[in-house]
Amino acid sequence: xxxxxxxxxxxxxxxxxxxxxxxxxxxxxxxxxxxxxxxxxxxxxxxxxxxxxxxxxxxxxxxxxxxxxxxxxxxxxxxxxxxxxxxxxxxxxxxxxxxxxxxxxxxxxxxxxxxxxxxxxxxxxxxxxxxxxxxxxxxxxxxxxxxxxxxxxxxxxxxxxxxxxxxxxxxxxxxxxxxxxxxxxxxxxxxxxxxxxxxxxxxxxxxxxxxxxxxxxxxxxxxxxxxxxxxxxxxxxxxxxxxxxxxxxxxxxxxxxxxxxxxxxxxxxxxxxxxxxxxxxxxxxxxxxxx
Amino acid sequence: xxxxxxxxxxxxxxxxxxxxxxxxxxxxxxxxxxxxxxxxxxxxxxxxxxxxxxxxxxxxxxxxxxxxxxxxxxxxxxxxxxxxxxxxxxxxxxxxxxxxxxxxxxxxxxxxxxxxxxxxxxxxxxxxxxxxxxxxxxxxxxxxxxxxxxxxxxxxxxxxxxxxxxxxxxxxxxxxxxxxxxxxxxxxxxxxxxxxxxxxxxxxxxxxxxxxxxxxxxxxxxxxxxxxxxxxxxxxxxxxxxxxxxxxxxxxxxxxxxxxxxxxxxxxxxxxxxxxxxxxxxxxxxxxxxxxxxxxxxxxxxxxxxxxxxxxxxxxxxxxxxxxxxxxxxxxxxxxxxxxxxxxxxxxxxxxxxxxxxxxxxxxxxxxx
Amino acid sequence: xxxxxxxxxxxxxxxxxxxxxxxxxxxxxxxxxxxxxxxxxxxxxxxxxxxxxxxxxxxxxxxxxxxxxxxxxxxxxxxxxxxxxxxxxxxxxxxxxxxxxxxxxxxxxxxxxxxxxxxxxxxxxxxxxxxxxxxxxxxxxxxxxxxxxxxxxxxxxxxxxxxxxxxxxxxxxxxxxxxxxxxxxxxxxxxxxxxxxxxxxxxxxxxxxxxxxxxxxxxxxxxxxxxxxxxxxxxxxxxxxxxxxxxxxxxxxxxxxxxxxxxxxxxxxxxxxxxxxxxxxxxxxxxxxxxxxxxxxx
Numbered sequence: 001x002x003x004x005x006x007x008x009x010x011x012x013x014x015x016x017x018x019x020x021x022x023x024x025x026x027x028x029x030x031x032x033x034x035x036x037x038x039x040x041x042x043x044x045x046x047x048x049x050x051x052x053x054x055x056x057x058x059x060x061x062x063x064x065x066x067x068x069x070x071x072x073x074x075x076x077x078x079x080x081x082x083x084x085x086x087x088x089x090x091x092x093x094x095x096x097x098x099x100x101x102x103x104x105x106x107x108x109x110x111x112x113x114x115x116x117x118x119x120x121x122x123x124x125x126x127x128x129x130x131x132x133x134x135x136x137x138x139x140x141x142x143x144x145x146x147x148x149x150x151x152x153x154x155x156x157x158x159x160x161x162x163x164x165x166x167x168x169x170x171x172x173x174x175x176x177x178x179x180x181x182x183x184x185x186x187x188x189x190x191x192x193x194x195x196x197x198x199x200x201x202x203x204x205x206x207x208x209x210x211x212x213x214x215x216x217x218x219x220x221x222x223x224x225x226x227x228x229x230x231x232x233x234x235x236x237x238x239x240x241x242x243x244x245x246x247x248x249x250x251x252x253x254x255x256x257x258x259x260x261x262x263x264x265x266x267x268x269x270x271x272x273x274x275x276x277x278x279x280x281x282x283x284x285x286x287x288x289x290x291x
Numbered sequence: 292x293x294x295x296x297x298x299x300x301x302x303x304x305x306x307x308x309x310x311x312x313x314x315x316x317x318x319x320x321x322x323x324x325x326x327x328x329x330x331x332x333x334x335x336x337x338x339x340x341x342x343x344x345x346x347x348x349x350x351x352x353x354x355x356x357x358x359x360x361x362x363x364x365x366x367x368x369x370x371x372x373x374x375x376x377x378x379x380x381x382x383x384x385x386x387x388x389x390x391x392x393x394x395x396x397x398x399x400x401x402x403x404x405x406x407x408x409x410x411x412x413x414x415x416x417x418x419x420x421x422x423x424x425x426x427x428x429x430x431x432x433x434x435x436x437x438x439x440x441x442x443x444x445x446x447x448x449x450x451x452x453x454x455x456x457x458x459x460x461x462x463x464x465x466x467x468x469x470x471x472x473x474x475x476x477x478x479x480x481x482x483x484x485x486x487x488x489x490x491x492x493x494x495x496x497x498x499x500x501x502x503x504x505x506x507x508x509x510x511x512x513x514x515x516x517x518x519x520x521x522x523x524x525x526x527x528x529x530x531x532x533x534x535x536x537x538x539x540x541x542x543x544x545x546x547x548x549x550x551x552x553x554x555x556x557x558x559x560x561x562x563x564x565x566x567x568x569x570x571x572x573x574x575x576x577x578x579x580x581x582x583x584x585x586x587x588x589x590x591x592x593x594x595x596x597x598x599x600x601x602x603x604x605x606x607x608x609x610x611x612x613x614x615x616x617x618x619x620x621x622x623x624x625x626x627x628x629x630x631x632x633x634x635x636x637x638x639x640x641x642x643x644x645x646x647x648x649x650x651x652x653x654x655x656x657x658x659x660x
Numbered sequence: 661x662x663x664x665x666x667x668x669x670x671x672x673x674x675x676x677x678x679x680x681x682x683x684x685x686x687x688x689x690x691x692x693x694x695x696x697x698x699x700x701x702x703x704x705x706x707x708x709x710x711x712x713x714x715x716x717x718x719x720x721x722x723x724x725x726x727x728x729x730x731x732x733x734x735x736x737x738x739x740x741x742x743x744x745x746x747x748x749x750x751x752x753x754x755x756x757x758x759x760x761x762x763x764x765x766x767x768x769x770x771x772x773x774x775x776x777x778x779x780x781x782x783x784x785x786x787x788x789x790x791x792x793x794x795x796x797x798x799x800x801x802x803x804x805x806x807x808x809x810x811x812x813x814x815x816x817x818x819x820x821x822x823x824x825x826x827x828x829x830x831x832x833x834x835x836x837x838x839x840x841x842x843x844x845x846x847x848x849x850x851x852x853x854x855x856x857x858x859x860x861x862x863x864x865x866x867x868x869x870x871x872x873x874x875x876x877x878x879x880x881x882x883x884x885x886x887x888x889x890x891x892x893x894x895x896x897x898x899x900x901x902x903x904x905x906x907x908x909x910x911x912x913x914x915x916x917x918x919x920x921x922x923x924x925x926x927x928x929x930x931x932x933x934x935x936x937x938x939x940x941x942x943x944x945x946x947x948x949x950x951x952x953x954x955x956x957x958x
Contacts, residue, residue, distance in 0.1 A: 120681070123692070126944075137929060185377075187362070
């Protein structure tokens with residue numbers, strides 16, 4: 001019945017309407033990316049003579065070069081390159097440490113529960129809803145007391161501490177679906193706490209590890225609040241540098257450079273999203289292990 | 292002293308008492324079944340034997356060694372799980388080798404063991420596959436292989452067949468029994484399936500609500516159940532429980548069964564335990580196959596009792612037909628020859644074997660022996 | 661028979677998990693709850709450039725509640741938050757329902773709708789700041805298209821600037837909401853829909869009466885997440901408007917940052933942070949409570 005209904009013109013019109021709306025939505029989501037890209041390839045004159053949607057008169061990479069190594073972010077005029085490096089240096093250890101700790105926590109909270117472990121998990125869960133503003137003042141004091149001057153070191157520490165609740169949650173939710181018989185079997189086989197974790201659990205956690213890596217990478221790379229509060233000068237991450245670049249009020253406003261810099265700042269996470277997006281969805285829905 | 296000895300073992304979480312004092316003992320080479328409904332504590336008991344759960348009080352000995360404070364790997368046991376619990380990231384070979392590696396068995400010896408086990412279980416061709424590539428029955432086989440490889444003092448089986456389909460379950464059941472006979476292993480086997488319990492077990496412990504209701508051989512449990520629970524749990528279709536009043540005539544117990552009209556049935560010689568119940572309500576327990584058409588009855592018994600009853604429903608099973616009649620207001624099932632089963636609404640004659648009839652105290656639910 | 665011996669490996673089994681979790685427990689205890697307490701304490705002191713720990717009562721809260729800029733920021737949060745949440749919910753659900761109609765190229769469309777989620781709010785703010793530029797952005801585009809009298813200067817107009825924050829926020833977050841709703845739609849038992857079809861219900865009726873009501877839990881969690889994003893919203897506004905013009909797009913998070921870190925008003929910053937925590941808690945508590953109840957029932 002449904003098939004014959006679908007044949008009617010009314011239904012065909014409805015389907016065309018659906019596709020039209022989906023197409024318009026796609027345009028709305030793509031338009032800013034299009035504008036950023038075209039603007040970044042235009043010269044300043046080109047920007048003034050054309051409009052948002054016009055294509056570049058002549059294709060120029062000058063704005064990209066400026067953005068990368070000579071644009072001014074406040075007093076410094078070294079482009080985005082060193083800040084890009086800062087973000088990488090901060091992101092890689094922070095992501096790896098928080099993922100490893102999260103997986104160990106998730107393992108304990110799902111398979112080695114003890115008195116109080118559920119309460120601890122609850123306390124951690126509430127942490128996911130904290131507005132970070134409520135912890136940054138004391139954190140600044142503590143970092144000062146610890147004498148940790150290095151911006152990258154500070155940011156790694158902060159991102160690990162405030163990323164743990166998420167990574168723990170991901171792994172815990174995956175590990176509760178692993179049959180408890182598997183741990184029992186391993187204990188009878190004689191595998192201890194770490195042997196089971198590294199030899200059996202981690203190899204089957206790849207989907208969740210992917211989710212965690214993608215989540216933490218985007219969170220940490222895209223962070224601005226911690227960056228602006230806990231880093232300084234040439235140790236700042238790229239988001240802070242981009243904001244400084246765009247909001248620097250000296251000289252002529254170079255919109256093409258702004259856009260190129262914005263794309264540079266967005267590229268790593270966009271890449272992660274495009275390459276890893278499907279792992280993310282798959283990993284989030286990954287269920288129990290059969291075996 | 293034997294292979295496994297469980298003494299006054301209790302398990303409680305705060306005020307919740309999961310196990311209320313268990314005493315069990317088996318000899319080397321015996322096959323012990325723990326059977327009972329879910330929540331009776333049988334799996335908890337197995338986990339405690341394995342060392343996966345703590346013991347609140349009491350003692351457990353494996354091969355005459357107190358194991359209360361030993362970790363699972365030091366208890367000389369192996370376990371087969373309901374979900375098989377094969378390591379998904381390892382091949383069958385590595386699954387079997389894992390426990391041996393941890394025990395630092397030399398590589399050459401490991402290979403020998405794996406080959407021997409694979410041969411015993413006829414799974415040489417599966418050794419290089421991953422668990423995900425195996426069928427349910429094959430996984431079951433590998434799980435058993437993993438246990439066999441270690442050659443422990445005690446094998447623990449936790450409902451190993453309940454994830455298999457009916458046909459495969461029967462096949463694997465036979466195979467486990469054969470393995471046990473051939474290798475002479477000592478096994479503790481948990482199941483909720485009374486047929487599995489009866490067919491496999493040499494000793495059966497029927498558990499309910501954290502207590503062992505009866506511990507004995509399959510035949511003891513079947514013929515002389517200690518209480519109404521065990522009587523109803525063992526056997527399928529289950530035993531009929533007919534409420535009646537115990538009478539006495541010349542030292543012989545009698546009851547009145549009514550299906551339209553009263554029919555006096557004599558049971559055997561009345562015992563000292565039964566005598567105080569004369570004139571009081573009791574429950575007559577009689578298994579369906581001991582209530583059958585006269586032609587099928589083992590009529591060599593001199594005191595075979597005959598009663599007539601009206602058929603309310605018939606259920607053919609093939610070899611026999613289950614005939615439901617109403618006696619003393621309760622549905623009662625008789626197992627008859629298909630040709631003697633009658634049709635609903637018709638009266639049939641049923642013969643009852645008084646030597647097999649049991650009496651229970653309706654209050655304490657204990658058998659009156 | 662051996663004696664009841666102490667076993668090292670059993671001791672390890674009990675102790676090791678706790679040792680492993682200890683760093684996180686410490687981080688959580690100190691980093692979350694300790695620091696909340698610390699912030700709370702600071703909010704009751706007279707701290708300015710440097711923290712002082714002498715009790716000063718409610719002075720900072722009195723000052724905060726007498727501060728017009730704070731109320732402007734809270735009002736802005738109310739306007740931004742409610743519009744942001746409402747539009748994201750509506751548009752996200754609408755997009756999810758459209759995508760659920762056995763659409764060709766669904767994967768590609770989903771990727772397009774979702775990619776803004778991968779961007780930093782700073783990038784989103786930068787892009788929209790340029791698009792909304794009154795001289796060269798959309799306004800110029802409208803002029804080029806022949807609407808020569810058109811003006812579109814919301815980003816510098818104190819009355820409308822907050823709406824530009826809504827636009828950019830919605831653009832960034834809708835795809836994520838869509839993905840959550842789509843997952844919810846896919847989770848609905850097909851046989852319910854078939855039963856409704858056999859009962860003669862039309863597609864719109866099936867959606868409005870059966871499917872959307874059964875998405876209640878998804879609504880709840882999406883609402884939670886969006887509310888959380890709104891309350892802590894900081895980077896988007898910093899990049900898009902910097903809180904201006906004037907204080908037209910100021911938010912509590914910006915208020916907190918500026919007083920706590922750039923203006924040397926630690927106590928006032930702490931008090932505003934505590935107010936942000938209470939705002940977040942007011943939204944989160946009902947959700948956590950219902951989750952807890954569900955856990956208990958399950």
